[in-house]
Each structure stands twice: as C-alpha cells, then as structure tokens.
Amino acid sequence: MDLHSLMAAIDRSQAMIEFDLEGNILRANTNFLDCVGYRLDEVQGRHHRMFCTPEHASSVEYATFWEKLGKGAFDEGQYKRLGKNGREIWLQATYNPVFDDQGNPFKVVKFATDVTQQRKTNAEYEGKVAAIDRSQSIIEFDLNGRVLNANENFLKVLGYRLDEIQGQHHRMFCEDDYLNSPAYRAFWAKLERGEYDSGEYKRIGKNGRELWISATYNPIFDPDGRPYKVVKFANDVTESRVRQAESAGKVTAIERSQAVIEFDLTGKVLNANRNFLAVFGYDLEEIVGEHHRMFCSEEFVSSLEYRELWEKLGRGEYDANEYKRKRKDGKEIWIQATYNPIFDAQGKPYKIVKFALDVTVAKETSVEHHGKVNAIDRAQAVIEFDMAGNIITANANFLKALGYGLQEIKGQHHRIFCDEEYVRGTEYREFWHGLGQGEFYSGRFMRVSKYGQKIWIQATYSPILDHDGLPFKVVKFATDITRQVEMEQAIEAKT
Template identity: 55%
Template sequence: MDGTVLAANDNFLELMGYSFEEVRGKKHALFCERSHVASDEYRAFWEKLGRGEFIDGEFKRIGRNGREVWIRASYTPICDASGKVVRVIKYAMDVTETKKATAEASGKMAAVDRAQAVIEFDLAGNVLAANQIFLDLTGYGADEIVGQHHRLFCDKEFVRSGEYKRFWQRLTEGHHESGEYKRFGKDGKRIWIQASYSPIFDLNGNPFKIVKFAMDVTDTKLKAAEAESKVTAIERSQAVVEFDLKGNVLRANPLFLSALGYEADEVVDQHHRMFCDPLFATTDAYQRFWQKLGRGEVDCGIYRRVGRDGREVWIQATYNPIFDMEGKPVRVIKFATDITEQRRRNAEFEGKVQAIGRSQAVIEFDMKGNILAANPNFLDLLGYHEAELVGKHHRMFCDVSYAKSDEYRLFWDKLAAGEFHSGEYYRLGKNGRELWIQATYNPILDANGVPQKVVKFALDVTASKLKNAEFESRVSAIDRSQAVVEFDLEGHVVGVNENFQRVMGYSKRELLGQHHSLFCSVELVKTQAYRDFWIDLNKGLTQTGRFHRIGKFGRDVFIQASYNPVMDVKGQIVRIIKYAYDITDQVKLEREIRTTSSQMETVVKDLTQSIEEITSSASNATTLATQTQKNAEEGYAALANAISAIELIERSSNEISDIVKVISEIANQTNLLAFNAAIEAARAGEHGVGFSVVAGEVRKLAERSSQAAREITKLIDESVSRVGQGTARSRDARSAFERIVESVGQTSQSIHDIADCTGAQQTVSSDVVRLIHDLSRATSEAAA
C-alpha cells in the first residue's frame, strides 16, 4: 500500500503514454506533479485509501514527457480475508478534452463577463440580473432595471411593432437571435450594440431564461458610417478596380475606366494583364506579384500600365487583399491615382532641382538645426553673408518666443524622425527684417533610411502674403457689405451671412438645409428657365443679373446678384456661392421714375408744341416787325420831305409877306397921293371935281388894298406862325419817328432773338423728350 504499480491495462498505458515495463514497480507519484506529491493533500489521499475508503473524482495527472492528463477515476481499496487493504484498483476515464473544454468554457464565460455586457431575462422579458459592464454601458444601477421589462432599453415605436413581438416569441421558442441593435440607455442615451440573445435550456430541453451578451459598437458604428463615407469619397477621387485572386476584373469605377480609356464591359472578366506590357505579363516577377497577393500580402508602389490605345499610363497604387471571416483572402481591391504627368515630370526633376538652386533660396542644416550651407539666393533673401550663417542654428531666423516654444522643438524632432515639413513660415532676416517664405524642409536619408541632413527650399512670399491679407480683408469687407449665401450643387443652403438673413428676413436656423426655391415665386420654380438656371450653375457657368426674390412673409425683394460656382483643386464644382445686394428701394424708385418719365414726356411734348407755336408766332412777328420798320422808315422819309416842303412854304410866306408889305406901302402912298389929289381938286374947284372923284376912288381902292394887305399880312403872319409851329411839330414828329424807327429796329432784333431762342428751346425740348424716353427705356431694361 505504498502506491507501487502492480498492473495496468493497455488503455491506461496508452492514456499515460508508457509501456508496462516503464511503470511496473514504479510509484503512483510518477503520474503526479511533484508539488502535489509533496503536499499534505496527496499524503491524506493515500492514508484514506489505506483505511479502505473509496475515492472518486476528477484528477490531474502527468503522462509521459510531462503531458497533462485529466481523468475521471475511482480508487477502490481491495482487502484480504482479514480486512486489511492489500491493493487498490483504479478505474479511470480520460476527461482531458472535457476538462479543457469546461475550463475553456468557464474561462470564456469569465472573460465574457469581464469584456462584455451580460444581462439575463426571464421568458417574459423581465430583467433578472446584469453585470457591471452592462450597467456602465446603459448608465443604470442594478436596482433600476431588475424586474423591469426589456422594452426599457428600446425605442417606443419598435416596442409597439409586430417585429418586437415576434422577436420575443422566437426567443421563448428557443431560437437564438443575434445582430446589431439600437438601444437606449438612461436619459435617452443612444447606444448601438452587437448582441446575441441566447435561450438557456433546462434538463428537459425547455428554455427557462434568456442570456444576452452584448458589446458596445456605438463608436464602431459611427466609424463604419465614417468609413463608408470615406470609401465613397475614395471612389469619387481615386481609380478603383477589384479582382478575384486569379487577377480577373470583377468591377472598375469610372475614374479607373477613364484613366485607362475603357468601358466597363470591356474590362469585366478580363485578366489584369490586359493593362500591362505584354513582355512584363510573361515574366516571373508578374507571377510572383499575383502569388504575393494570393497569400494576402499588400503590394503598393508606382506601376507602369498600358491604356486602351497603347498609351503609357503611370499609377501610384495599392493592391489590397480582402479577407473573409476566416482570414482567407477572397479578392483584391486596387486604389490608384494617375501619376502619368507626374512621372513624366519626374524625368525633368534633376534638371529642375538645379534650376531650383538657381531660382529659389536653398539652405542645408544638420539634424540638430545647425547651418551647413546656403545658396546665394538665400543669402540675398535674408541679407547675410555665408560666413555669418554657417555653424549657426536655425533659430536665428525665428522669433525669440517661437524659438523657445514646444512647437519649435517638436518641429525639429519631426524632422529628425524623417518627417517632411512644408508651409508658409514667418522668419526674420538680418537686422530683424520681417519675411514670409513658402518653404519645404526635406530630410535627406542615407542608404539605410536614416535622416542625415535637412534641405530647405524657400520662396519669398512676403508680397503675396500681404496681398492675401488684403484679399482676405476684401472678402471680409464683401461679407460685411453684401448678402452672401452658399448652396450645395442641388440648391440647398449650406451657409449664410448676417446680411443675407437681414435682406430675406430669415434666421440662419430657418435657412440651413432649405432649397433655393424657398426664395422664388411658385410660378418661376415651375419654369424651364429655373431648371436651366441650376443646370448651367452645375456646368460651372456664372449667373449674374437682377433677380426678383421672395422674402419671409411673401415680401418682394429685388437683388443685384451673381451666382458663382466654386471649384476644388481638381476643377470639380463643389458648391455655389452667391453675392448679392438689396436693390428693392432702387427698383421701386425706377418704377416711380418710369411713371414720372411718362408724365414728363407728355408735358414736354405739350411744351414742345407750345414752343413750336411760339416759334411760328415769333416768325410772323419778325415779318411784321420788319414791315413796320420799313413803313416807319418810309414815314420818316416822307415826314422829312414834308418838313422840307414846310420850310419852303415858310420861306415863300416870308417872301409873300415882304411883297404884301410893299403893296401895303404902295397903297399907303397911293392913298397919300389920292389925298393930295383931293386937296388939289378942291383947290381946282369945279375943274377938279372929276379928278377928285377919281382921286376918291383911288383912295378908296388904296384903302381897300391897304386893308387887304393888312389882312393878307395878318393871314401870312398867322400862316408863318402856324408853319413855324408845324415845322417844330414836324421836327418833333421826325424825332419821334427816329425813335420809332430805332425802337422798331430794336423790337425787330428782339423778335429775331426770340425766334432764335424759341428755336434753340425747341431743339432742347426735343432732346429732353428723347432723354426722358431713353431714361424710361433704360429703367424698363434694368427692371427686366
């Protein structure tokens, strides 16, 4: 009873890996771990058997070469006639695999409980228990969910659906459910889980509870959505083609087809070699290329391919094996960028590098930032001599605060790690002169890929930087002064400034996501012209002009605007930006101008007609004034002749007066002689009677002549006086006629001037009518 092996059957020997000769006479301890043999438990084990006690259980034993064996065994003591234990018979079954499976299952359950959210439900869906991970995931405490129904974690609409009822019906029938589920934690927190609902069966095979194992895949779900978006973006930006593992084309996107010049039906099911040089396709290197991909290895690099028309195409590509759930490659997807032009340019790079040295500022640093060399362009740009730079640190070109910063230290750490840097940099030249440079810092690697030095190529962009600042200021000024709105290519608002909100009367929240048609009348939106408007914008055509739009509450808004397609670096239109300013008041004013212009045109036409009548009257007045002047001049001439005749009459009257005076003197002498004759006749007596009679008659005749002479003299004096008065009055009349002639001349000139002015006024009024007409037409055209 010391554990010595007396006998063993073949099954035991096979299980433990020994032959009988190797175990006969050996101790039982041969099959146990040394630590176990030395333990009190092992000693107690044999003491119990020595007392004749039966032992049954699972035991860990060690087979040949230290192999671990688990057995289900019973140790049965055999006693002699006196009841003394003389030997022990052991019956054993190999449960190593079962034990391992159980241990593995227990370990897995423990691991699952540590790694996954676990929750148990009864068949009615009520929570029985949940582990801490589930509680942390949902944000609940155990006391808040135990006894609650599963619907606590679900969307209310889903809970009311037939699908939810069928879900629990299948679980109660013993069916397993798994998948991705959207659930809700405490306070409505949205959670995506990858979960399995597993019915647990009793000994009769009937389900009695449900255990759910879940993992939080919210981040994964979001990342998957992001990845899907990225793949879509890649499809839009790169050439993509898929192959089976033999190299046959499964599909190709439009960019790939365009790059190689094929249609889809020309490449699908064709072998990849159709894109290769025929000689290369027959080489071992090409066979190894596909063997490598078949093993699931990625291949990337620059490849020479042949297009449909035999043209050479260079691509930067990655060939990426796609694996199934078992990790076996099932197909190959290739992402490629056409670098044909770049490749062609590479042939010129060596010469260009030299040209760069002649045209750009170039400086070299060691990996600590100390200057090794600088070309003349760099020296001229910074204002130094080479002797002033070599051996100095790069920080001499930097602002002191920046040179002391962690950012600057990280800059050189990245260069030391072989990372490329490029961008615009603020630097200081000699005497603190400020510069902006567009530069690249290029680590130069040795044959082992270790950075040895840094070469910097730089251009002075100080002037362009200032211009860019000015440009940004202008753009900012436009944003401050004009209404600006951005649309996607379908016409939906993606951005607005405050001016646009103010013009249209909407808030930013009301506008984002709305279609451009919101601002247009229903009639316009239904027209072909409106559809053509957006088609042209999507073609890259700018639209400018005056537009009628509808603001909030149906308010009419008139804008002067330009719709400008915005392109990315590839020349593809990505959005539409509209610059506009409000001309509603101007349009109203133009309408008023058109109305007033029409009224003014009518008034000016009437004025023109009146001026034409005045012109006609002035012409007639001119004719009459000319005739009047002529008549006045003739009257003046006639009056002058009359005055001359009167002056002759005056002279004749004076002569007659003199003659009458002579007659009067003769009559007086005759009367005197007659008187003397009467005296002589009286003296003669009777002889003088006849003579006396004659003398008396003569005297009477003389008296009558004298009387007549006196009357004639009186009349002549009156005539002379009146002729004098007539002469004076005629002279006054002549003076008046002179003034009349002068006035008539002035009147005639004034009438001529009036006629000229009315003619000029008629011309001006015609011009005014034309200008008003043009203004009316211009405002109509502007409104259109």
C-alpha cells in the same frame, strides 16, 4: 470545468442580463450595468424596451423579436441600444432562451459585448472608402493580375462594362511592347511580393483608345501578412499629359501626387504618407508625435498668425493657401495646401487632414512661364451646404470665381448662384431632392456670378454621411471651365 465555474467565468468576462418571456428584466450583472450606466434597482422589473428607441420599441420588428424569443428561438447580431440618459451604444449580443425540464422556455439570457467604438471606427473607414469610390477610379486584381472587380468610375474611364473585363488579365489595358518587356514582369513580381507601386501609366481603353492615368497599386494583406490581392486607385490625367507635352515639360515638377499628413487638434503629427515624407525629407518615425511647428520657421511659429491658424482649425474651420515651409535639411519649400478638419458623428472636429502639393518650382519659375504655371496649378473651388441647400462655408477659390465675400453668401441658399428660370423648374427641385437622398452628382453646370455673369463649372456634389449613414451636408468641388465652354460654343457656331 463544472457548470458553476463556467457561469462564473462568463459572468466575469461578458455583459449578461436575464429577462422573462415578456421582456421584463429579472437580473443583470455588473458588466452589463456598467455598459448601460444603470444600477440594478433602476432596471430590475422594467421592460427591455427601456434600452430601445421609442420608434424601434413600437415597431412590428420589435414585437416579432419577442414573439420569436417566447417560442424558444435564438437571436444574435449587432443591436443599437440606449444607455442611461439616452446615450447610444452598440452591442454584439446573443439572446438565448432557457428551457425547463419539459423543454419549455421560461426565461431569456442575453450575453453582450460593447462594440460601440468598433462601430464608430468602421463608420469612419466606410465613409472614407465611399468618398474614395465616388471620386476615384478603382479596380481590384488577384496576384496573377486577373480582374476581380472595378467601380463605375474606372469602367467609364476605360470604356468597358464590368462583364467585359472581369476575369481578364491586366494586360488587356497595356500596349504589346510593354507586355513583353522585363519591366512589366518586374511590375507584377513586385506586387506579388506585397510591394507598393505608384506613378503615371500609359494604358489602352476599349477600341484601342490611348490614355494616361495617375495611379497607385496597393497590395492587400491577409491576417498572416501575406498579400492576396491588389487594389488600384487611379485618376485620368490624359488631358494633363497633353498639356505637359505642349509646355515641353516645364511644369512636370508641379504634376506630383498629393502629399497627405494628419494632425490632432493641438498640431501634433498623427500620420503622413510617402509623398509627404519624400517632399520634406523625413522618415515617419522622425515626425509622428512631433508638432507641426517643426516644418515652419521660428519667426512664423512665434507669430500671431500661426496661433490663429491653429485656433481656427481647432474650431473646425477650413484653411487653404500657399505656405512657406522647411524641409529636414533646412531648405525652404513652398506648398499649395488645404487644412481640412475631420468631424465625428456629432459634428465636432477631432483631427486635421492636410493635402499638399510641392509648388516650389512654380514659385521659382521665371516671369516668362508664370502664367503657364498658374493656369495648371489652380486649387479647386470648394463650398459646403446643409441639406436644405443653405451655404455653410466656401473657400477662397470659390469666392473668387463667383465674385463674393464669404459673409455675403453664408446662410444664403444655393439658388443665388442659379438662373431664375432654372430655380423655378422641376429639374432643380429634383436635384436637391436627390442630394437629400444621398445621391452623388457630377457634370457641367451653368451658374451666375455676383455680377450676373454666366459661369460654367465642372463640379461634383458629394453628400457627406453621418454615423447612421444619413446625409447631413453636401460638399461641392468645382473647376471653372467657362473659357473652355465658350470656345466649344464658338466652334459649334462656326460649324
């Protein structure tokens, strides 16, 4: 292929722009102009900084960038740029100095590809992964079962440091009887084949401590579809197992993993996990693209309540309750669920993620066991704050625990739930400063209800990050442990 044909091919396939060594625009092709939204006469003769934020254009980094190009040095990477009307775009680009016959650079040619959508997608994925890493215990194995990595949550649950387990085999977490069983060999053979496994598992922590985890083992595949490692997501359910034993298994049906389904804002199904499909009796291809109404009675679908539910979700509002739904076989079931709007980088809802538990057995349980079921089957209390600590919204469980109505607290500061002495202290200021820096907090906290009562909660404060990795709100998940703390204090007082 001659040089002219080669350049023509590049011009057709890539965005291209030329600059002099000072950064002034000489020419740009149609692909580049379409990407940034300008006409050629709007950019020709102007400086490259027109595509940059004022902060970046005035930075030392930017000046060094053009000095480097002026000396004939090549540069490549992903760059945040501004299109017409300030529209943010991301470009995968190379800046290529062009040399004259004496080997001196005389202009710079930039070849670029618009990767804005890819960056947005990656930001969503990274946000989800970060949220999972904060809330769950995670460990990675190779296909032979040797530990590759583990997060802090996992190490805390098992009582190890990373250097104590890295390179060791998964068997270090298991009992001897299980290690020598056909079931254990079949377990790893299944994972090596790329098959998924989930359930509750008895494991051994450091110093022989027995614990139970609810976990999924997820094979990860290479581009050729071959599994090359296993990622395990786990939650410590030891206390839950103890409660199950005490109640003689009466609430086993309630202790299921969560069922998850995603909808667009009109209510059409985008995706669902295995647990959801098992609960409702469908295959995935039977529900994708169908409307949420397929899970509801005709009477409910035609009601004002149903229309208001989807209008509410479309506005980006959260909904949580127990809902009566319908399986594929027509059987009525009850689910404890939350409908959670997911927001894009501009804060606009674009889909709904629903987390659900099958509580049919709990609903049908006799009055004798009703109290026991309710004690176990509580939904979490959730509240959201802006970065200044002002309340954005709160769910029914939170409002009930603290004794407020939503309109009483919306727009108020978090300090309304705190002791006045604590609010005046350095610790409280540092707490909100840390959240403002994107730091995650977890622990026990003493709070004050509407009526001045002390409430103890086990809670996590999770900053939510935007597309640029900056925190824009804080979501708090909490469980009321007041009774447990009072019992501990009473025991301590006696001893």
